[in-house]
Amino acid sequence: AQSVAQPEDQVNVAEGNPLTVKCTYSVSGNPYLFWYVQYPNRGLQFLLKYITGDNLVKGSYGFEAEFNKSQTSFHLKKPSALVSDSALYFCAVRDLRRAGNMLTFGGGTRLMVKP
Amino acid sequence: EPEVTQTPSHQVTQMGQEVILRCVPISNHLYFYWYRQILGQKVEFLVSFYNNEISEKSEIFDDQFSVERPDGSNFTLKIRSTKLEDSAMYFCASSERNYEQYFGPGTRLTVT
Numbered sequence: 001a002q003s004v005a006q007p008e009d010q011v012n013v014a015e016g017n018p019l020t021v022k023c024t025y026s027v028s029g030n031p032y033l034f035w036y037v038q039y040p041n042r043g044l045q046f047l048l049k050y051i052t053g054d055n056l057v058k059g060s061y062g063f064e065a066e067f068n069k070s071q072t073s074f075h076l077k078k079p080s081a082l083v084s085d086s087a088l089y090f091c092a093v094r095d096l097r098r099a100g101n102m103l104t105f106g107g108g109t110r111l112m113v114k115p
Numbered sequence: 116e117p118e119v120t121q122t123p124s125h126q127v128t129q130m131g132q133e134v135i136l137r138c139v140p141i142s143n144h145l146y147f148y149w150y151r152q153i154l155g156q157k158v159e160f161l162v163s164f165y166n167n168e169i170s171e172k173s174e175i176f177d178d179q180f181s182v183e184r185p186d187g188s189n190f191t192l193k194i195r196s197t198k199l200e201d202s203a204m205y206f207c208a209s210s211e212r213n214y215e216q217y218f219g220p221g222t223r224l225t226v227t
Contacts, residue, residue, distance in 0.1 A: 034215060043119070043206055044158070044218040051214065090158065094213075100163040100171020101146055101213045107157050 002027040002095045006106035013081045013113055021076040021109045023091030032094040033074040034103065035065055037087045044090060050074060061085070081113045117141045119219035121207050127225045128197055136192045136222045138207030147190045148208040148216060149182065151175070158206070164190065197226045 003026045013019045025031055032051055036044040048059025055067045065076045074091060088110050092103040120139045128134050140147050149161040162172040164182055181193045190209075194201055204223050208216040 032214070036218070041220075043220040044208075046215045046217060049215050092158075098171065100165075101148070101210065101216070102160045102163060102171050102173070103148075103150075103216060104160065105158040 002093055002104045004091050004093050004104055004106035006091055006109045008109050009107075010110045010112060013111070015083050015113050015115050016080050019078050019081045019085070019111065019113070021089050021111060023074045023076065023106055024072050025074060025091070025093040026072060027093055027095040029095050029097035032096060033065075033067060034092040034094075035059065035063070035074075035076050036090045036092060038090065038108075039087050047076070083113050083115055086111055086113045119207055119209055119217055121219040121222050123222060124220065125223045125225070127227065130199060130226055131196050134194050134197055134224065136205050136207075136224070138190045138192075138219055139188050140190055140207065140209030141211075141217055142188070144209035144211050144217075146210045146213060146216075147184070149192045150206045150208065151203040152206065153203040161192070197224075199226050202226045
């Protein structure tokens with residue numbers, strides 16, 4: 001079975017400071033990993049993915065994430081937070097050994113960026 | 116930029132009624148999905164669809180659920196006899212290949 005844990009329900013950061021949103025995963029095979037963001041009354045927007053290759057992946061809006069196989073983690077980072085980054089962030093994993101591309105999501109982390 | 120669209124945005128139905136939720140995936144995408152999110156809970160996978168057949172489904176996707184691609188653009192989720200616990204936000208998604216999935220804005224289903 002595949003699973004994702006986002007240990008923090010909420011992360012608070014001041015505008016201009018670096019931010020980290022944590023994610024750990026569990027899969028039987030090799031993972032594809034994703035981050036999505038959800039703004040109020042909107043769907044999930046794709047931010048970035050790790051498929052293979054460089055462990056540091058860059059995505060939309062200045063976000064990046066680091067894949068760490070030994071720690072089974074895929075933390076989302078941004079060097080300088082904006083108030084407009086405030087939203088709900090979801091980490092998701094897909095097990096390559098499964099056929100149907102099923103994504104398993106974490107419970108989400110609410111990011112609050114204060115001016 | 117192409118988007119996944121869903122209709123209606125909000126559907127209210129009585130227990131036992133059938134509902135059909137509609138989605139228009141991104142036009143060149145080949146893989147289609149339905150997920151749901153019960154208020155305050157995780158986003159949960161329901162079903163994936165490729166080449167006109169279901170490729171994977173979760174235990175939530177029982178005989179009360181079905182999916183169809185009735186034409187070249189629409190992708191539908193039917194719930195035959197709704198239950199109170201079906202109340203949730205339902206998200207449609209599509210992907211070009213088996214990489215990132217692009218989600219629609221969701222349909223909020225309220226079963227009374």
